Amino acid sequence: MPHTYYDFFAGGGMAGLGLGSEWQCLFANDIDAKKAASYRANHHGGNELLLKDVAMVTLDEIPGTADLVWASFPCQDLSLAGRGEGLAGKRSGMFKPFWQLVRDLHAAGRGPKMVAVENVYGAITSNGGRDFATLAASFSGLGYHFGAVVVDAVHFLPQSRPRFFIIGISGDLRVPDTCTQEAPSSIWHPPALIEGHSLLSAAAKARWVWWNLPVPQMRETTLSDLIEDHPQGVKWHTVSETKYLLDMMTDLNRKKVEAAMLLGTKVVGTIYRRTRPDENGIKRQRAEVRFDEVAGCLRTPGGGSSRQTIIVIEGKKVRSRLLSPREAAALMGLPKTYELPVRYNDAYKLAGDGVAVPVVQFLASSVFEPVIHKNRLALVA
Template identity: 25%
Template sequence: MTLAAPLDLLRQARARFTQREIAAHVGKDIKTVRRWEKGETPCPSMLEPALRDLLHSSGRTKAGSAPGDAQFRFIDLFAGIGGIRMGFEAHGGDCVFTSEWNDFSTKTYRENYPAGSDHALIGDIVSFPAEDVPSHDVLLGGFPCQPFSIAGVSKKNALGRPHGFECTTQGTLFFDVARIIAAKRPAAFLLENVKNLLSHDKGRTFDVILQTLRDELGYEVHYRVVDGQHFTPQHRERIIIVGFRGKTSFSWDDLRLPESGPRLGSILHRTDGSEPVLPWDHDRFFDHTSKRVQPKYTLTPNLWTYLQNYAAKHRAAGNGFGFGMAYPDSVTRTLSARYHKDGSEILVYQGEQLRPRRLTPRECARLMGFPDTFRIPVSDTQAYRQFGNSVVMPVMREVARIMLPHVQTLLAVETHNGSKQALSLYS
């Protein structure tokens, strides 16, 4: 289940806390923490939940620090349950504005990211005035891919007309991203979507997006399809589009993508007695007394029979449709928002004598790269939908890592130029 080594978590914590503060939180003395940090003794894996909780509760800045101490400010659009946000907070970002229209997702979001007095969480972004969005350095958005209506609008017209994106993307949620970028001019943005965005409408949809971002809004744009299986045991390809307000040396080659990622066994509930007892889960997903996953996640006889017959029918017809059996050494299929219906894309093998089972919502959270400190306050059905619609959080964290040096350079240059301009006014 380990998604980051304990020593990595300790190093992240040391960027925000003193050794004494960490020792007090994990219940050890400061000398022990010092030995862990120096590598004199191994940092035990049992401390992972405590270290993750410390990082989670820190608000990404030290207790008592001012909001201005954050390295950069960002907004979170089409936020879902905050997977992109978590990736950027891990590098010192301060979220100053959130938009999410789904009430169930908002409930999960509020539970995991308590809003401060200076942070607004609104519903639908469509009717929200762009000028009322707070100033920010980075715009984040996992915008839904609605059909783009570009009939009758040629590339020449789109390129030649000021604010042409209003003609080519009006009525789509990408338009709301574009109008906020146009109004607030952040130093950078990150947009995430399904891989098929590249081929939608024979590529014309993506052409409009690039024209809007590059030619209409004037940003340097880079995009790449990244598979989440580098970081979690799930084949999940998503396109990531990043843009900068000025010229940079940004390169996707700087991504650190492990060649061999984890396997399913790393995120499954442990039946050997080492499964952590999470006070926010209790025994909801896993019975710690019997050391087994709650029986309700095992498929019913009728559903298992139906799925087998359905798969056999399509095999006979030469189709590839059917359930996906997953084993501890597997990389799973893509988790979808419909997983709550039958769980067919990822069925966990339980031996020949038992029917397979669904992943529990906690396992789905781990499959998406969320730490065990992430609370799941909604029903299983809603949780499956939320994780199926989410991002692989470690992918976002890694992209944030390679973006931020360029963001900081842009901000530093503009601050320097602004200071020079201010001096000239008084010289």
């Protein structure tokens, strides 16, 4: 019998891919028609997907009762790049109508056994921690035992992508002892999260748990492994375009490039455009390069600085280009068989807005499935 879930703000369905074949999606929703098309193309038609604003979804449109509710609600107002409006913002404020649906499910006797909410790291500190306290109060108010973790996709993929996850388990379920610990751990509970916890209400703290996740095995895949020699959807820059990027570099970054050239082997790096003050305090656009075999966090392609540039050095030969759509998909853990949108920006946005597939798989094997297994065994006994 498969585990069941709802996928709110589903995008291209990456959460479902992470949960895997043992899970059945009873309901999914998104407001973006292009993402919905990708969801359906990669989820056997996606008949369970409702293309509709979550604020307009009614209880009658959500079938059955789910073991898990997954929600990757919009992050723009909680991110460092946003305006700091937090949960009061138009986009991140979509958490409120989503949570109203969770409350309605409980009122109808269909409360989900588990709820997992994903967002950017900034959700912990937004509005001085008040937004985090609001999220915590939402979980404790419905009787969930809950806790939060920060998981960086870099443990599984060559992309630096720390994300915040708050996970709640229904108060009438037993949680395996192996899933919790007495105190926070440095790998999953950064200082900002510990500080956020200290500011919670007594009621929220009473239901708080420190999730105990296993230490992942050492990642073997590097950025170079994912870079294509003959990419589709992008073209290699001309010599003059590459020179323009090199000329935008400070001496420190140029020396990194020169050191890579001296190696005489193929070296892959990434370039990011940043606005930095020069020696006179005048802000100028700079190109910064890194050669640590890890890509920066994928974001939506709102501008040139949001799209990562690849630099490939082989001795004196230096080439550059934008990250390809398929490479962006690989950095999110999507399989090569995943059908991407044809347009570059659509494909890049799909990846940049998504949740890393192996991170979902990790949480499922570490928390969701052990909880389900323990409680199903208890019911049988």
